[in-house]
Amino acid sequence: DTQPDVPVLTPWLAPIVWEGTFNIDLLDEHFQSQNVTIGLTVFAVKRYICYLTMFLQTAEIHFMVGHRVNYYVFTDQPDNVPRILLQKGRQMVILKVQSYARWQDISMRRMETISIFSQERFHREVNYLVCVDVDMKFRDHVGVEILSSLFGTLHPGYYAIGKQFFPYERNPQSQASILENEGDFYYTAAFFGGSVPEVYRLTKACHQAIMMDQANHIEAVWHDESHLNKYLLYHKPTKVLSPEYMCHTAEECIWFQNKRGLSTIVKRVRFVTLQKNMSYIRTDEGSAQTGSEKGNGSQPYSSS
Ligand SMILES: CC(=O)N[C@H]1[C@@H](OP(=O)(O)OP(=O)(O)OC[C@H]2O[C@@H](n3ccc(=O)[nH]c3=O)[C@H](O)[C@@H]2O)O[C@H](CO)[C@H](O)[C@@H]1O
Numbered sequence: 001d002t003q004p005d006v007p008v009l010t011p012w013l014a015p016i017v018w019e020g021t022f023n024i025d026l027l028d029e030h031f032q033s034q035n036v037t038i039g040l041t042v043f044a045v046k047r048y049i050c051y052l053t054m055f056l057q058t059a060e061i062h063f064m065v066g067h068r069v070n071y072y073v074f075t076d077q078p079d080n081v082p083r084i085l086l087q088k089g090r091q092m093v094i095l096k097v098q099s100y101a102r103w104q105d106i107s108m109r110r111m112e113t114i115s116i117f118s119q120e121r122f123h124r125e126v127n128y129l130v131c132v133d134v135d136m137k138f139r140d141h142v143g144v145e146i147l148s149s150l151f152g153t154l155h156p157g158y159y160a161i162g163k164q165f166f167p168y169e170r171n172p173q174s175q176a177s178i179l180e181n182e183g184d185f186y187y188t189a190a191f192f193g194g195s196v197p198e199v200y201r202l203t204k205a206c207h208q209a210i211m212m213d214q215a216n217h218i219e220a221v222w223h224d225e226s227h228l229n230k231y232l233l234y235h236k237p238t239k240v241l242s243p244e245y246m247c248h249t250a251e252e253c254i255w256f257q258n259k260r261g262l263s264t265i266v267k268r269v270r271f272v273t274l275q276k277n278m279s280y281i282r283t284d285e286g287s288a289q290t291g292s293e294k295g296n297g298s299q300p301y302s303s304s
Protein backbone atom coordinates (compact mmCIF):
# COMPACT_ATOMS: atom_id res chain seq x y z
CA ASP A 1 0.00 0.00 0.00
CA THR A 2 1.44 3.33 -0.96
CA GLN A 3 0.28 6.65 0.39
CA PRO A 4 0.47 9.28 -2.30
CA ASP A 5 -1.47 11.82 -0.24
CA VAL A 6 0.91 12.26 2.66
CA PRO A 7 4.18 14.18 2.70
CA VAL A 8 7.05 11.70 2.94
CA LEU A 9 9.90 14.20 2.94
CA THR A 10 10.43 17.41 4.90
CA PRO A 11 11.51 20.53 2.97
CA TRP A 12 15.07 19.71 4.15
CA LEU A 13 14.72 16.19 2.73
CA ALA A 14 14.39 14.20 5.94
CA PRO A 15 12.08 11.18 5.65
CA ILE A 16 8.64 11.40 7.27
CA VAL A 17 7.89 7.88 8.48
CA TRP A 18 4.50 6.40 7.54
CA GLU A 19 3.32 2.85 6.98
CA GLY A 20 4.35 1.93 3.45
CA THR A 21 7.45 4.13 3.33
CA PHE A 22 9.89 1.52 4.65
CA ASN A 23 10.81 -2.15 4.34
CA ILE A 24 10.98 -3.47 7.89
CA ASP A 25 12.72 -6.75 7.00
CA LEU A 26 15.53 -4.91 5.32
CA LEU A 27 15.84 -2.42 8.19
CA ASP A 28 15.71 -5.14 10.86
CA GLU A 29 18.52 -6.97 9.11
CA HIS A 30 20.58 -3.80 8.81
CA PHE A 31 20.25 -2.83 12.48
CA GLN A 32 20.73 -6.42 13.67
CA SER A 33 23.99 -6.62 11.76
CA GLN A 34 25.09 -3.49 13.63
CA ASN A 35 24.08 -5.19 16.92
CA VAL A 36 22.35 -1.98 17.90
CA THR A 37 21.11 -1.33 21.46
CA ILE A 38 18.21 1.06 22.00
CA GLY A 39 17.59 2.88 25.29
CA LEU A 40 13.99 3.81 26.09
CA THR A 41 13.76 6.51 28.77
CA VAL A 42 10.56 6.97 30.73
CA PHE A 43 9.72 8.92 33.88
CA ALA A 44 7.25 7.66 36.48
CA VAL A 45 7.25 10.13 39.33
CA LYS A 46 4.61 10.31 42.06
CA ARG A 47 1.27 8.94 40.88
CA TYR A 48 2.41 8.42 37.29
CA ILE A 49 3.98 5.18 38.51
CA CYS A 50 0.56 3.60 37.91
CA TYR A 51 1.13 3.81 34.13
CA LEU A 52 4.28 1.70 34.11
CA THR A 53 2.74 -1.76 33.92
CA MET A 54 0.68 -1.00 30.82
CA PHE A 55 3.54 0.93 29.28
CA LEU A 56 6.13 -1.82 29.77
CA GLN A 57 3.83 -4.72 28.91
CA THR A 58 2.83 -3.16 25.60
CA ALA A 59 6.44 -2.13 24.87
CA GLU A 60 7.44 -5.78 25.22
CA ILE A 61 4.96 -6.67 22.50
CA HIS A 62 5.46 -3.78 20.05
CA PHE A 63 8.71 -1.86 20.74
CA MET A 64 11.89 -2.87 18.91
CA VAL A 65 11.04 -6.57 18.97
CA GLY A 66 14.11 -8.63 18.07
CA HIS A 67 16.57 -5.90 19.07
CA ARG A 68 18.49 -5.17 22.24
CA VAL A 69 16.57 -2.78 24.49
CA ASN A 70 17.39 -1.10 27.80
CA TYR A 71 14.46 0.42 29.62
CA TYR A 72 15.59 3.32 31.79
CA VAL A 73 12.85 3.96 34.32
CA PHE A 74 13.32 7.18 36.28
CA THR A 75 11.26 7.30 39.43
CA ASP A 76 11.09 8.68 42.94
CA GLN A 77 9.87 5.26 44.21
CA PRO A 78 12.19 2.51 42.96
CA ASP A 79 10.53 -0.07 45.22
CA ASN A 80 7.17 0.42 43.53
CA VAL A 81 8.33 -0.22 39.98
CA PRO A 82 6.49 -3.28 38.66
CA ARG A 83 8.79 -6.19 37.86
CA ILE A 84 7.81 -7.27 34.35
CA LEU A 85 9.09 -10.42 32.70
CA LEU A 86 11.21 -9.24 29.79
CA GLN A 87 12.10 -10.93 26.53
CA LYS A 88 15.65 -12.04 25.84
CA GLY A 89 18.05 -9.18 25.12
CA ARG A 90 15.99 -6.68 27.07
CA GLN A 91 16.66 -5.28 30.51
CA MET A 92 15.29 -2.69 32.88
CA VAL A 93 17.39 -0.16 34.77
CA ILE A 94 15.63 1.69 37.59
CA LEU A 95 17.08 5.10 38.36
CA LYS A 96 16.10 7.27 41.27
CA VAL A 97 15.21 10.90 40.65
CA GLN A 98 13.88 13.59 42.87
CA SER A 99 10.30 14.70 42.70
CA TYR A 100 9.02 18.25 42.29
CA ALA A 101 5.87 19.80 43.71
CA ARG A 102 4.52 20.89 40.33
CA TRP A 103 3.87 18.45 37.47
CA GLN A 104 5.25 21.05 35.07
CA ASP A 105 8.61 20.89 36.83
CA ILE A 106 8.61 17.09 36.80
CA SER A 107 7.94 17.21 33.07
CA MET A 108 10.54 19.89 32.31
CA ARG A 109 13.28 18.41 34.51
CA ARG A 110 13.30 15.34 32.29
CA MET A 111 15.54 17.36 29.97
CA GLU A 112 18.12 17.87 32.72
CA THR A 113 18.06 14.24 33.83
CA ILE A 114 18.35 12.81 30.32
CA SER A 115 21.26 15.13 29.53
CA ILE A 116 23.13 14.15 32.71
CA PHE A 117 22.60 10.42 32.17
CA SER A 118 23.50 10.65 28.48
CA GLN A 119 26.86 12.03 29.44
CA GLU A 120 27.41 9.73 32.42
CA ARG A 121 26.24 6.34 31.18
CA PHE A 122 23.95 6.10 28.16
CA HIS A 123 26.80 6.72 25.72
CA ARG A 124 28.47 3.54 27.02
CA GLU A 125 25.34 1.40 27.03
CA VAL A 126 23.22 2.25 24.01
CA ASN A 127 23.49 3.54 20.45
CA TYR A 128 20.15 5.31 20.31
CA LEU A 129 17.83 6.89 22.83
CA VAL A 130 14.07 7.06 22.56
CA CYS A 131 12.46 9.44 25.08
CA VAL A 132 8.75 9.14 25.75
CA ASP A 133 5.89 10.03 28.11
CA VAL A 134 4.70 7.26 30.44
CA ASP A 135 0.95 7.90 30.13
CA MET A 136 1.01 6.02 26.84
CA LYS A 137 0.66 2.56 25.45
CA PHE A 138 1.97 0.80 22.37
CA ARG A 139 -0.73 -0.61 20.10
CA ASP A 140 1.22 -1.57 17.01
CA HIS A 141 4.74 -1.95 15.65
CA VAL A 142 7.34 0.68 16.64
CA GLY A 143 10.71 -0.50 15.40
CA VAL A 144 14.06 0.47 13.97
CA GLU A 145 12.41 2.49 11.18
CA ILE A 146 12.27 5.37 13.70
CA LEU A 147 16.02 5.41 14.34
CA SER A 148 18.11 8.28 13.04
CA SER A 149 20.62 10.69 14.51
CA LEU A 150 17.85 13.12 15.55
CA PHE A 151 14.15 12.47 15.27
CA GLY A 152 10.95 14.21 16.31
CA THR A 153 7.30 13.22 16.08
CA LEU A 154 4.41 15.23 14.64
CA HIS A 155 1.80 16.11 17.25
CA PRO A 156 -1.51 14.73 15.89
CA GLY A 157 -3.47 17.77 17.05
CA TYR A 158 -1.50 20.10 14.81
CA TYR A 159 -0.98 17.95 11.75
CA ALA A 160 -1.65 19.66 8.41
CA ILE A 161 -2.78 22.97 9.82
CA GLY A 162 -1.18 26.34 9.23
CA LYS A 163 1.88 27.12 11.31
CA GLN A 164 0.18 30.27 12.59
CA PHE A 165 -2.04 27.91 14.62
CA PHE A 166 0.82 26.00 16.23
CA PRO A 167 0.86 26.52 20.02
CA TYR A 168 4.47 27.68 20.05
CA GLU A 169 5.62 30.01 22.80
CA ARG A 170 5.13 33.52 21.39
CA ASN A 171 6.53 35.64 24.20
CA PRO A 172 9.73 37.12 22.74
CA GLN A 173 11.20 37.21 26.26
CA SER A 174 11.13 33.40 26.42
CA GLN A 175 14.02 31.30 25.15
CA ALA A 176 11.35 29.12 23.50
CA SER A 177 9.80 31.92 21.47
CA ILE A 178 9.09 31.35 17.81
CA LEU A 179 7.88 34.19 15.60
CA GLU A 180 4.48 34.10 13.91
CA ASN A 181 5.84 33.28 10.42
CA GLU A 182 8.46 30.77 11.59
CA GLY A 183 8.28 27.04 12.19
CA ASP A 184 8.18 23.77 10.25
CA PHE A 185 6.01 21.42 12.32
CA TYR A 186 4.60 21.16 15.81
CA TYR A 187 6.40 18.30 17.50
CA THR A 188 5.25 16.40 20.59
CA ALA A 189 7.53 16.16 23.62
CA ALA A 190 6.05 12.72 24.29
CA PHE A 191 8.26 11.03 21.66
CA PHE A 192 11.69 12.14 20.44
CA GLY A 193 15.16 10.68 20.25
CA GLY A 194 18.28 9.98 18.29
CA SER A 195 21.91 9.05 18.80
CA VAL A 196 23.21 9.59 22.34
CA PRO A 197 25.34 12.65 21.40
CA GLU A 198 22.40 14.29 19.61
CA VAL A 199 19.98 13.61 22.45
CA TYR A 200 22.58 14.95 24.86
CA ARG A 201 22.87 18.19 22.87
CA LEU A 202 19.10 18.56 22.59
CA THR A 203 18.28 17.88 26.24
CA LYS A 204 21.14 20.02 27.51
CA ALA A 205 20.12 22.98 25.33
CA CYS A 206 16.46 22.64 26.36
CA HIS A 207 17.37 22.41 30.03
CA GLN A 208 19.58 25.50 29.81
CA ALA A 209 16.81 27.42 28.04
CA ILE A 210 14.30 26.33 30.72
CA MET A 211 16.67 27.52 33.46
CA MET A 212 17.20 30.85 31.72
CA ASP A 213 13.44 31.35 31.47
CA GLN A 214 13.07 30.46 35.13
CA ALA A 215 15.66 33.07 36.08
CA ASN A 216 13.52 35.57 34.17
CA HIS A 217 10.31 34.35 35.85
CA ILE A 218 8.96 32.95 32.58
CA GLU A 219 7.43 29.52 31.93
CA ALA A 220 6.82 28.55 28.32
CA VAL A 221 3.22 27.76 27.43
CA TRP A 222 3.82 24.03 26.85
CA HIS A 223 6.83 23.72 29.12
CA ASP A 224 9.50 21.32 27.81
CA GLU A 225 7.49 20.83 24.61
CA SER A 226 7.82 24.54 23.74
CA HIS A 227 11.59 24.33 24.18
CA LEU A 228 11.81 21.12 22.17
CA ASN A 229 9.98 22.85 19.31
CA LYS A 230 12.38 25.78 19.42
CA TYR A 231 15.39 23.45 19.37
CA LEU A 232 14.09 21.38 16.46
CA LEU A 233 13.40 24.53 14.45
CA TYR A 234 17.11 25.39 14.53
CA HIS A 235 18.46 21.82 14.55
CA LYS A 236 16.47 20.06 11.86
CA PRO A 237 15.65 16.45 12.70
CA THR A 238 17.07 13.86 10.31
CA LYS A 239 13.83 11.87 10.50
CA VAL A 240 10.26 12.87 11.38
CA LEU A 241 7.69 10.39 12.67
CA SER A 242 4.13 10.74 11.38
CA PRO A 243 1.12 10.88 13.73
CA GLU A 244 0.99 7.06 13.53
CA TYR A 245 3.56 7.30 16.31
CA MET A 246 1.55 9.59 18.54
CA CYS A 247 -2.21 9.30 18.62
CA HIS A 248 -4.88 9.63 21.24
CA THR A 249 -6.83 6.87 22.96
CA ALA A 250 -8.78 4.48 20.77
CA GLU A 251 -12.10 6.23 21.26
CA GLU A 252 -10.70 9.70 21.25
CA CYS A 253 -8.57 8.83 18.27
CA ILE A 254 -11.51 8.04 16.03
CA TRP A 255 -13.14 11.34 16.90
CA PHE A 256 -9.85 13.10 16.53
CA GLN A 257 -8.96 11.45 13.27
CA ASN A 258 -12.31 12.24 11.74
CA LYS A 259 -12.04 15.79 12.88
CA ARG A 260 -8.65 16.27 11.31
CA GLY A 261 -9.16 13.93 8.43
CA LEU A 262 -6.43 11.76 9.91
CA SER A 263 -8.48 8.55 9.86
CA THR A 264 -7.99 8.15 6.14
CA ILE A 265 -4.23 8.53 6.35
CA VAL A 266 -3.25 6.99 9.68
CA LYS A 267 -3.23 3.32 8.67
CA ARG A 268 -1.57 2.09 11.83
CA VAL A 269 -2.12 3.54 15.28
CA ARG A 270 1.17 2.58 16.92
CA PHE A 271 1.58 4.57 20.13
CA VAL A 272 -1.35 6.19 21.92
CA THR A 273 -1.88 8.57 24.80
CA LEU A 274 -4.09 7.40 27.63
CA GLN A 275 -6.84 9.60 28.90
CA LYS A 276 -5.82 10.75 32.35
CA ASN A 277 -8.03 11.43 35.31
CA MET A 278 -6.35 14.76 36.01
CA SER A 279 -7.59 15.29 39.54
CA TYR A 280 -6.20 11.90 40.58
CA ILE A 281 -2.98 12.06 38.70
CA ARG A 282 -2.02 15.68 39.22
CA THR A 283 -3.46 16.17 42.68
CA ASP A 284 -0.30 17.55 44.11
CA GLU A 285 1.15 20.35 46.13
CA GLY A 286 0.60 23.77 44.67
CA SER A 287 -1.21 22.78 41.49
CA ALA A 288 -4.65 24.32 41.18
CA GLN A 289 -7.21 22.24 39.33
CA THR A 290 -8.36 23.88 36.12
CA GLY A 291 -11.73 23.56 34.45
CA SER A 292 -10.56 20.97 31.96
CA GLU A 293 -9.03 18.82 34.66
CA LYS A 294 -12.06 17.18 36.18
CA GLY A 295 -12.58 13.73 37.59
CA ASN A 296 -13.52 12.13 40.85
CA GLY A 297 -9.95 11.91 42.00
CA SER A 298 -9.91 8.24 42.90
CA GLN A 299 -8.71 6.48 39.77
CA PRO A 300 -5.80 6.95 37.39
CA TYR A 301 -7.88 6.57 34.23
CA SER A 302 -10.66 8.91 33.28
CA SER A 303 -14.10 7.35 33.52
CA SER A 304 -15.54 9.48 30.70
C1 LIG B 1 1.41 14.03 24.47
C2 LIG B 1 2.21 15.25 24.71
O1 LIG B 1 2.30 16.14 23.89
N1 LIG B 1 2.84 15.26 25.90
C3 LIG B 1 3.47 16.48 26.39
C4 LIG B 1 2.39 17.30 27.04
O2 LIG B 1 1.65 16.70 27.99
P1 LIG B 1 0.91 15.76 28.93
O3 LIG B 1 -0.31 16.45 29.35
O4 LIG B 1 0.76 14.42 28.33
O5 LIG B 1 1.98 15.72 30.18
P2 LIG B 1 2.12 14.58 31.25
O6 LIG B 1 1.15 14.82 32.35
O7 LIG B 1 2.09 13.26 30.60
O8 LIG B 1 3.60 14.88 31.81
C5 LIG B 1 4.73 14.55 31.02
C6 LIG B 1 5.48 13.35 31.62
O9 LIG B 1 6.16 13.75 32.82
C7 LIG B 1 6.18 12.66 33.74
N2 LIG B 1 5.46 13.03 34.97
C8 LIG B 1 4.70 14.15 35.02
C9 LIG B 1 4.07 14.50 36.22
C10 LIG B 1 4.19 13.68 37.36
O10 LIG B 1 3.64 13.93 38.45
N3 LIG B 1 4.94 12.56 37.25
C11 LIG B 1 5.57 12.20 36.10
O11 LIG B 1 6.25 11.17 36.06
C12 LIG B 1 5.52 11.47 33.04
O12 LIG B 1 6.50 10.71 32.38
C13 LIG B 1 4.60 12.17 32.04
O13 LIG B 1 4.23 11.33 30.97
O14 LIG B 1 2.97 18.49 27.61
C14 LIG B 1 3.92 18.23 28.62
C15 LIG B 1 4.38 19.57 29.14
O15 LIG B 1 3.29 20.45 29.20
C16 LIG B 1 5.08 17.43 28.06
O16 LIG B 1 5.77 18.22 27.12
C17 LIG B 1 4.55 16.16 27.42
O17 LIG B 1 5.60 15.44 26.81
Ligand SMILES: [Mn+2]
Binding pocket: 133, 134, 135, 190, 273
Ligand atom coordinates in the same frame (compact mmCIF):
# COMPACT_ATOMS: atom_id res chain seq x y z
MN1 LIG C 1 1.67 12.60 28.66
